[in-house]
Amino acid sequence: MNLLAYFRSAALRLFRRAEISEDVDAELRSHIDHRADDLQRDGLARVEAERRAHIEFGARERYKEESYEALGGNFVQTAVQDVRFSGRVLRKSPGFAIAAVATLALAIGANSVVFAVLNGLFLRPLNVPHSQDLYSLQRGKDTYIVQSYPDYVDLRDRNRSFDGLAAYTILQAGFDTGKNPSHVWLYGVSGNYFDVLGIQPYLGRFVHASDEHGLNSAPYIVLSYSYWHGHFQDDPGAVGREVRLNKHPFTILGVAPPEFHGTLLFFSPDFFMPLVNQQQLAGWTDLNARGNRWVFEILGHLKPGVTRAQADADLSSIGAYLTKAYPKDDDQASFILVRPGLHGNFFAPAIRAFLVGLMLLAGLILLAACANLGSLFAARAADRSREVALRLALGSSRTRILRQLFTEAFLISLAGGAAGLWGGVMVLHWLSAWKPFPQFPMNIPVNPDATVYVVALVLALISGLLFGALPVRQVLRTNPYEVVKAGSTARMGRGIAVRDVLLVVQIAICGVLVTSSMVAVRGLARSMHTNLGIEPQNAMLVDTDLEMAGYKGDDVPAMQKRMIDAMATIPGVISVGLVDTPPLHMGWAVSNVFSEKATDFRPSNAIAQVVSFRVSPEYFKAAGTALLTGRNFSWRDDRHSPNVAVVNREFASRILGSAGGAVGKHFKMPDGTRVEVVGIVEDGKYTANIAEDPQPAMFLSILQIPASDTWMVIRTNLDMGRDSQQVTSAIRSKLRGLDPGLPSFIQTWDEEMNGALFGSRMATASLGVLGVMGAMLSITGIFGMAAYSVSRRLKELGIRVALGAQRREVLAAALGRAFKLLAFGSAAGLVLGLLATKVLAFIVYEASPRDPLVLCGAVLAMALLGLVATWIPAQRALQVNPLALLREE
């Protein structure tokens, strides 16, 4: 068909309806006049001729209407009619409409939330110009993305592939504008950071490479927009003001644009400071230590025309150079390009795998919802077969009826999609604003964008198409004469078979979800009871950094001793220990250890890489870590006595040969220090991943290797659920008494542990939600199927009862099929679910599918679902009254 002509006529018809109607009328009148002229010429009188002409023409109004239809362009009008009609139909069965919309809303909501998270973390690029060719460098050998500063300088100056390489690291500081000192998080950035990223300041100016002239030469900061907004009340006069960071003066140079939140997706800094001034914040400087890797991330734009392969080759030649020039520190150095924003490949692959898995599950949920709605629609179409037959008999075309059914499906899917998206956006806004770790400015950047809306809309339309398409064959095969003659019971059986398959699929999906959420919950429960090597219950953690309050050198241990003594006077406190970073906290330290005889301290000669902690003598008692053999540290293990270490059992057996004979043995540190093992403690969990394998760990005396970054572990005999407020305020007032300028963060150890359990908790929560949704869907699905089959066979059941069938036989006849489908689907779901949990094991601690409790639980859950879903239909089948039934027909 000529499309242009079609649209022209459609448009004409829409906007000039009266005119066209007039036109058609005139043409028909002209025809009759011409005919009358001819008849008159044949000898009839004019009046008679006109009468005959009218009669010969036939039903003029009908032809006029048909002509009007034939002109086309009635698509929009028909659609409006269809929508109105569908609205009326749905209003007549509000239960059906609400159930359908709610089902779809849940499914689409879940999908849009999971997709938005995937989108926010992985699909959406960092919000910087030309982000498509922005890459981070990761060390090829050990998958760590952190680099040393001298290596960064070499990479920056020697590469030929990048338009400059920028570096940043995460720092914290005590921030003082003259009033109340506060604790802030910032990026230490290389001078070229903003220029490499291509970002323009919102106010003032940015730091440039030309501002750097060596150690502590650039006392400037650039505020993030939100910090400026929140703490400087949008005051443009903030630029140029002098502030103090850890008591050192800094000048505010400018404000970053509102859309720039740093280059780590989930960590927005309060402000930016040149990396060369890092010493003033951290108290130590490693600007020249090549072996000490602490620069968080190096990133830059590839030069135009440079391919990834060329950049890889360029970097590997730099790696070869570094290996050759610095064999001790850069042994086997190699670099690969990774996507920026998620700290390299450190945890991104696990999160991505989990999110993709979750997306698949959410997709399955949507599919299950479609299957559910599809069978509902098919059942409805079957019940409406009389209406359909009547409409067909009255001359409606099948296309018209299908179009109307699809309109109904789309109305429901759009309503469900809109509701689901609305709910999803609520959840996402909450997630974006959520701070899972109160002391970090950490957030989850998942605010929905256009992509999310489009995906939700497309999902809604596709699902409408899917479940709308199910009754199509039924309508196409409707034979109006048969249906009108025989009533609604005459129906073909094959539509039911499709529904059965759908139901089995749906139950299987639900089985997968129920099984995997059970595995996750069980894993989480187990990880709560696993031996962590510490006892977080009834202990408080106080995070302080003496550097922030200006303590240096020997002042640090002295102050730490004073702090311990002050805490010990709080009523209820049993013991107080210090540790540089508590176990299971982000930012653990890892160190190479060497054999006692080692003389060459390049990393490849190390006998092991171990987690290392610096602790005070009372730490093990305060933390609840059991000493197995040997002795604890004492206050005499200071800088004037030989270096000693307490190691865990894994360290002793793996590195020193045996747990029993390890005490008294020696090993060496990377700087060549000889350390004697004086005690063995139990194994525990150390890195911020509770699912880690047993790791060797060593504890060094904080008196021998001082640390200004200090956590106090305060063990009490109080119930933290009840008394934590009171203890917190006691701790705060003691600290203020010691030094009012010392920033601190006080929380219970259980609260702090949330960080370590965050991954498995999130996994369990999301799987749990999906599991519950899957369960709800299969309940409604089974219920719908069972109720439908009972209602269809009511008469048959009545006859069976009348002929003396027992309750069990009636039930078997009414629900046997539903149960068979349920059993089949559950079995399939269980098997698939057990396979799927292998993926889960990466994230959820001890997610073992071969757990009898999980198996029994899953079987029980499915059986329970079946029971709940078939209860009402079963009651209905049992209460069949044969007399009433037979009388009705």
Add this chain to the structure above:
Amino acid sequence: MGDQAQLLPGTLDLLILKAVSLGPLHGYGVLLRIGQISGSALLIEQGALYPALFRLVRQGLLKASWGISDNNRRAKFYELTTAGRKRLREEQDGWNRLAAAMTSALAARPEEV
């Protein structure tokens, strides 16, 4: 009416296209022309012509414009578009093939089978 044949479904469009292809016509003229070229052997209800005409216009096969007829009356004249001419050729070929096939099928005698 006895000697007039009922139109097969779908043939009215072809007849209209053919009639108009011989020169621009108004609606009543189309009817007369069909009567003339078919030897008045086909029965067409007069009003049924118009939905067909409008459908062909919508499909872009005919174009219409108001003018003055021989009777000195206002009338809408139809003529073929390029697409219409092409369609007429195609339909004509199709029809000829069908007619030939039908004729030969119906002419079959028992001894030929």
